[in-house]
Amino acid sequence: MGDALNALRIFNEKGVDEITVLDIEAGPNGSGPNLPRIRELAQECFAPLAYGGGVTDLGAIERLVHAGVEKVILNTASVENPSFLEEAAREFGTSTMVAAIDYRNEDGAPMVYTRGGSRPTTRQAHELAKELCDRGAGEILLQSIDRDGTRAGYDLDVISSVSKGVNVSVVACGGANDVNDLRLVLEMGCSAAAGSMFVLFGRLQAVLITYPRASELGRQEDVWP
Amino acid sequence: MLLVVDTGLGNVGSMSNMLGRLGFPCVVSGEPRDVERASKIILPGVGAFDKGMRALRARNLVGVLNEKVLGQNTPVLGVCLGLHLFGESSEEGTENGLGWLPLKARKFPAVWDRDALQVPHMGWNTVRPAGSSGLFSQLPQNPRFYFVHSYYVASSDGNLVAGTTEHGFEFCSAAVRGRIAGVQFHPEKSHRYGMGLLRNFVESF
Numbered sequence: 001m002g003d004a005l006n007a008l009r010i011f012n013e014k015g016v017d018e019i020t021v022l023d024i025e026a027g028p029n030g031s032g033p034n035l036p037r038i039r040e041l042a043q044e045c046f047a048p049l050a051y052g053g054g055v056t057d058l059g060a061i062e063r064l065v066h067a068g069v070e071k072v073i074l075n076t077a078s079v080e081n082p083s084f085l086e087e088a089a090r091e092f093g094t095s096t097m098v099a100a101i102d103y104r105n106e107d108g109a110p111m112v113y114t115r116g117g118s119r120p121t122t123r124q125a126h127e128l129a130k131e132l133c134d135r136g137a138g139e140i141l142l143q144s145i146d147r148d149g150t151r152a153g154y155d156l157d158v159i160s161s162v163s164k165g166v167n168v169s170v171v172a173c174g175g176a177n178d179v180n181d182l183r184l185v186l187e188m189g190c191s192a193a194a195g196s197m198f199v200l201f202g203r204l205q206a207v208l209i210t211y212p213r214a215s216e217l218g219r220q221e222d223v224w225p
Numbered sequence: 226m227l228l229v230v231d232t233g234l235g236n237v238g239s240m241s242n243m244l245g246r247l248g249f250p251c252v253v254s255g256e257p258r259d260v261e262r263a264s265k266i267i268l269p270g271v272g273a274f275d276k277g278m279r280a281l282r283a284r285n286l287v288g289v290l291n292e293k294v295l296g297q298n299t300p301v302l303g304v305c306l307g308l309h310l311f312g313e314s315s316e317e318g319t320e321n322g323l324g325w326l327p328l329k330a331r332k333f334p335a336v337w338d339r340d341a342l343q344v345p346h347m348g349w350n351t352v353r354p355a356g357s358s359g360l361f362s363q364l365p366q367n368p369r370f371y372f373v374h375s376y377y378v379a380s381s382d383g384n385l386v387a388g389t390t391e392h393g394f395e396f397c398s399a400a401v402r403g404r405i406a407g408v409q410f411h412p413e414k415s416h417r418y419g420m421g422l423l424r425n426f427v428e429s430f
Contacts, residue, residue: 015416039236040238042239043236043241044242045239045414046243046414046419047371047414047416066235066236067236068236070347093347094343095345138343223366224364225363
């Protein structure tokens, strides 16, 4: 898809309300957050910025916030050590802390995976989401590994069961194909995130970064004088 | 020259980039001699009140800022902690503020409860413009901005209030007196709305 900075500049122009950057190489065995790079992205970002990838201690969260990040996403670290999330939420506020949950459907159960989807756990998405919220997650980023990049539509059953068990906002990710898919998630009272849908377009799936307008999602547009 | 004051307490890059994007080149500096040259000043800020005041003092900026703003009537915009520093004091610390506006920063009642008021107040929220400052002109009715804060400013002088926001109760989210303006939210993180507000400050203050 090319450089994250360019993508970010295009989303700026479109008036996106929040941008999430996930560094898929910074994970538990990786190098941790690339602060100079994140600082550069934060400077370019005219909307709140969420970052996830390789965050395993309170010091890293403090450095990220100082670099200009508004929300910090924990995945493996909070699943393997939920008390870390609790400490982080007390220190930085629940609204700073997002818990990401990756899962695969196995025999009808949404089984949670960590370490970039490589390590199975015995937890199920909905019960883990509830625990992480009780411990201070201000938001849940729910990612279906099975549907990631498939454009087969969102996993509405699991999204619904997770969101019913928590009273924070649930952002669903994985499977979006068109604006109607986003609508279905929004109608459940959840938020919808997408990757491929915003960047691949048309018969040839050419790279074209775009973003739906509020009115396309059935929401009222602000009127600019 | 438009100056963004850098006290080293956070990333001011998005502020200077947004100004550049609007066609208002700015200087980012924490040097007193740059403050002296400035024709308009923006004081961003994140973090704790005392740390902010100490950072201004450590850089010898208090005297020159007082001279510019009170002596020369140079327009100034405070953002988030910047607004708090314009006031007299804060429940967050023991330092005295710059004292340009009769404001005191108070803490939102903290409750560790999902269903109650969340502190910090964080996220997009609307501002109801008040008064005739022009800070919100050419924006949609009740424009949206991005907030991150645990303290808000309260004033005995209602004439200062240029905008209010609801978070459990209605608080002052923008204050203006003469050429001194302060906003609680982050225009630099509020894309089109923030750009509109910064343009209003640069062009009409």
